[in-house]
Amino acid sequence: MASAAQRRIKSISYAKYGYLFILPFFLVYFFFQLWPLINTFILSFQDYKGEEFVGFANYKAILFGEGTEVDGFKIADRTAKSISKNFFHSFGNTVILWVGNFIPQIALSLSLAVWFTEANLKIPGKGFFKVVMYLPNIITAASVAVLFLQLCGEAENTPGAVNLLLSKMGIVSHDTVSEKYDTIKFITGTTQSRVVVMFIQTWLWFGNTMIMLMSGIQGINPSLFEAASIDGATSGQVFRKITLPLLSPIMAYTLVTSMIGGLQMFDIPYLYHKDPNKVSDNLKTIAVYIYEYFHDQTDPKMGFAGAASVLLFIVTLILGCIAFYMTRDKDEIAKKKQRKKAAKQLKQQNKQFGGLQI
Amino acid sequence: MSKMKELYGDQKGSYTASLKVKSVILTIWFIILTIICLLPIYILIINATRESTDIANGISFIPGTNLGKNIKKLFTDINYNTVYNVLIGYRNSFIITGISTVFTVFFSAMTAYGLRVYDFKIKDIAYTIILLVMMVPVQVTSAGFVAFMLKLKLTDTYWPLILPAIAAPAVVYFMVSYMKSSFPLDIVEAARIDGCTEFRTFVSIAIPMMKPAIAVQAIFAFIASWNNFYTPNMILISSRFKQKTLPMMVSAIQASDKFTDYGAIYLAIALSILPIVIIYVILSKFIIAGVALGGVKE
Numbered sequence: 001m002a003s004a005a006q007r008r009i010k011s012i013s014y015a016k017y018g019y020l021f022i023l024p025f026f027l028v029y030f031f032f033q034l035w036p037l038i039n040t041f042i043l044s045f046q047d048y049k050g051e052e053f054v055g056f057a058n059y060k061a062i063l064f065g066e067g068t069e070v071d072g073f074k075i076a077d078r079t080a081k082s083i084s085k086n087f088f089h090s091f092g093n094t095v096i097l098w099v100g101n102f103i104p105q106i107a108l109s110l111s112l113a114v115w116f117t118e119a120n121l122k123i124p125g126k127g128f129f130k131v132v133m134y135l136p137n138i139i140t141a142a143s144v145a146v147l148f149l150q151l152c153g154e155a156e157n158t159p160g161a162v163n164l165l166l167s168k169m170g171i172v173s174h175d176t177v178s179e180k181y182d183t184i185k186f187i188t189g190t191t192q193s194r195v196v197v198m199f200i201q202t203w204l205w206f207g208n209t210m211i212m213l214m215s216g217i218q219g220i221n222p223s224l225f226e227a228a229s230i231d232g233a234t235s236g237q238v239f240r241k242i243t244l245p246l247l248s249p250i251m252a253y254t255l256v257t258s259m260i261g262g263l264q265m266f267d268i269p270y271l272y273h274k275d276p277n278k279v280s281d282n283l284k285t286i287a288v289y290i291y292e293y294f295h296d297q298t299d300p301k302m303g304f305a306g307a308a309s310v311l312l313f314i315v316t317l318i319l320g321c322i323a324f325y326m327t328r329d330k331d332e333i334a335k336k337k338q339r340k341k342a343a344k345q346l347k348q349q350n351k352q353f354g355g356l357q358i
Numbered sequence: 359m360s361k362m363k364e365l366y367g368d369q370k371g372s373y374t375a376s377l378k379v380k381s382v383i384l385t386i387w388f389i390i391l392t393i394i395c396l397l398p399i400y401i402l403i404i405n406a407t408r409e410s411t412d413i414a415n416g417i418s419f420i421p422g423t424n425l426g427k428n429i430k431k432l433f434t435d436i437n438y439n440t441v442y443n444v445l446i447g448y449r450n451s452f453i454i455t456g457i458s459t460v461f462t463v464f465f466s467a468m469t470a471y472g473l474r475v476y477d478f479k480i481k482d483i484a485y486t487i488i489l490l491v492m493m494v495p496v497q498v499t500s501a502g503f504v505a506f507m508l509k510l511k512l513t514d515t516y517w518p519l520i521l522p523a524i525a526a527p528a529v530v531y532f533m534v535s536y537m538k539s540s541f542p543l544d545i546v547e548a549a550r551i552d553g554c555t556e557f558r559t560f561v562s563i564a565i566p567m568m569k570p571a572i573a574v575q576a577i578f579a580f581i582a583s584w585n586n587f588y589t590p591n592m593i594l595i596s597s598r599f600k601q602k603t604l605p606m607m608v609s610a611i612q613a614s615d616k617f618t619d620y621g622a623i624y625l626a627i628a629l630s631i632l633p634i635v636i637i638y639v640i641l642s643k644f645i646i647a648g649v650a651l652g653g654v655k656e
Contacts (some may be wrong), residue, residue: 038502
């Protein structure tokens with residue numbers, strides 16, 4: 001009886017349920033992600049308000065600083081130049097801020113991950129350290145930016161906690177007559193503000209990277225470490241000859257995802273500035289640049305926002321492809337090839353038997 | 359022989375000794391890092407209890423006595439409670455975050471189930487698309503997104519903040535891998551034989567079995583949505599204060615020139631991170647295990 005039921009069930013096609021189950025995802029995906037993406041592309045070929053098509057005018061302005069004048073639509077040469085300069089400046093800022101947070105972050109995370117996983121080191125409270133180091137990552141980035149803005153306050157009469165701490169240590173001088181501090185300009189200074197933002201980004205992300213790398217190290221066959229320690233390898237040798245080579249796929253993945261994340265850096269640079277309504281020029285990232293164009297209430301320039309987004313998309317796409325290539329499941333691909341080969345062979349055999357089904 | 363013993367004994371002794379030294383040095387280093395991690399938050403909490411003039415005159419590591427006055431100022435002073443109202447912020451953030459978290463995990467589980475259990479033509483293509491979408495940053499689509507929402511007149515509503523949560527490719531990816539390892543397909547067939555409808559099989563059999571994956575992803579979806587400043591800030595563009603989310607209110611402190619009392623500012627920031635820190639303290643072990651599983655990175 002059961003077998004009959006089983007056979008009946010097998011003969012029913014359930015394919016339509018598959019479509020039904022994935023339908024909501026793709027519906028929403030189309031409306032809120034794919035269409036906006038296409039819309040961004042369309043906008044990039046249109047004028048400021050998204051009414052007329054202007055060809056590559058926006059791209060020309062952003063990439064080469066060339067103005068355009070086609071029936072009614074005009075980008076003056078001077079405007080185009082400043083837009084282009086602004087774009088490359090923002091791109092440069094993004095790269096500087098990313099490099100400045102990635103290098104210390106990966107050094108810190110990697111060393112911590114190695115030490116945490118080393119079996120013969122006796123360190124009490126490993127779990128506690130991990131929990132504390134991951135903590136900054138879950139705190140609202142907007143709150144973090146405003147918090148550091150307070151901590152790094154640079155007003156001469158009322159400096160923030162960092163300047164006060166430095167003055168206690170004797171690094172920042174305090175004039176006792178005028179009650180003024182010779183503060184370090186952590187907010188308006190070019191280098192100083194960048195260093196603070198790099199510090200914040202590292203502070204936010206090193207715990208996360210550390211845990212990812214730790215799970216990567218734990219995935220390495222422990223007998224390798226055992227064999228190395230029996231052979232008398234020092235921990236430096238183990239790190240260079242075993243951990244690092246075997247960890248390289250995960251490191252590459254971390255690098256690329258961090259790069260893509262770095263291109264999206266927004267909250268901290270957007271909020272970390274003194275002038276209430278103007279983002280600091282030294283911290284303006286590419287995400288902030290795009291945002292300012294489409295978010296402008298009085299005079300939105302959708303065309304520039306779109307074109308800059310498309311350029312950002314192309315960069316991300318290249319990085320994404322690299323990540324995809326590096327993390328693909330090699331065993332799975334080999335298996336698939338084998339399966340294909342077997343299927344082909346079977347087909348050939350069938351042909352030999354005159355197309356008989358075996 | 360005795361020489362050898364001496365030699366090996368010594369070496370062993372020096373080996374353990376050097377390990378001990380290394381452990382001690384590392385422990386000290388970890389403690390320093392712990393202090394760096396916690397110090398900004400500690401100063402935040404201490405300063406939230408101090409008076410504005412005290413804060414400007416020097417740092418302190420001992421709590422002050424001004425917490426009550428700071429709270430009073432934040433909640434009753436018109437200059438403050440029209441820019442930052444933590445209760446309204448909690449409410450708005452909680453509505454958006456709560457619904458979108460439920461949407462994310464439910465529909466992701468559903469999509470993963472559809473991809474895993476059924477065989478249909480576009481299955482592989484659909485899965486590849488999901489993997490590719492994972493890589494597209496929000497910033498790239500946001501110009502088109504805002505333009506589209508303006509056209510539909512959906513700006514200043516919560517719809518564009520809640521509905522996109524249904525399509526969360528990274529979560530789908532995670533759930534598909536989870537189902538591969540711990541959801542035997544025979545169960546579905548058994549349910550069919552017993553006459554269970556497909557949707558009911560999903561709700562009353564698959565979802566309970568996927569509880570661990572759903573819990574982990576729910577936590578991360580909640581944190582990500584709660585902390586999101588970018589999307590709400592571009593969708594909720596009117597100056598209507600009553601519909602702003604908590605991160606938006608915090609950022610308003612920075613833009614306001616009337617917010618001058620340092621104690622109140624620190625208190626406002628502290629209140630904005632309070633819920634998420636409480637959640638973290640309760641679920642930290644769970645969260646760290648979840649990060650280690652990978653695939654969780656903004």
